[in-house]
Amino acid sequence: xxxxxxxxxxxxxxxxxxxxxxxxxxxxxxxxxxxxxxxxxxxxxxxxxxxxxxxxxxxxxxxxxxxxxxxxxxxxxxxxxxxxxxxxxxxxxxxxxxxxxxxxxxxxxxxxxxxxxxxxxxxxxxx
DNA sequence: ATTCTTACA
DNA sequence: TGTAAGGA
Numbered sequence: 001x002x003x004x005x006x007x008x009x010x011x012x013x014x015x016x017x018x019x020x021x022x023x024x025x026x027x028x029x030x031x032x033x034x035x036x037x038x039x040x041x042x043x044x045x046x047x048x049x050x051x052x053x054x055x056x057x058x059x060x061x062x063x064x065x066x067x068x069x070x071x072x073x074x075x076x077x078x079x080x081x082x083x084x085x086x087x088x089x090x091x092x093x094x095x096x097x098x099x100x101x102x103x104x105x106x107x108x109x110x111x112x113x114x115x116x117x118x119x120x121x122x123x124x125x126x127x
Numbered sequence: 128a129t130t131c132t133t134a135c136a
Numbered sequence: 137t138g139t140a141a142g143g144a
Contacts, residue, residue, distance in 0.1 A: 015130065027138065045131095047131080
């Protein structure tokens with residue numbers, strides 16, 4: 001994870017600040033948590049601490065609500081987004097496999113043509 | 128002062 | 137969703 005992503009995911013904001021930043025009531029913010037639309041961390045004193053990503057998420061939720069979506073509808077949206085994320089993860093793995101195949105074919109070509117000894121081009125190629 | 132949970136004359 | 141109550 002990049003430093004930037006790390007900062008955005010750091011839970012450092014108390015609910016009072018989140019209320020001002022999102023213009024949502026504490027009631028609403030806690031309710032969305034119950035619905036698992038956000039999962040803020042808790043500090044030593046059981047106080048909810050939010051990250052900048054949580055802020056974005058809450059603003060996003062507010063927009064969806066204004067657009068007429070209900071809580072369950074928003075849940076479905078995020079559920080499908082998770083599905084897409086996992087699809088991309090699989091594709092990335094497949095992409096690396098293809099790259100590997102290309103390296104192997106390239107190596108085949110080089111020693112079949114007698115320019116290099118076998119496997120001399122496949123040294124420690126990390127996946 | 129702030130936030131937490133629970134409950135609803 | 138708002139708000140009150142009682143504790144941390």
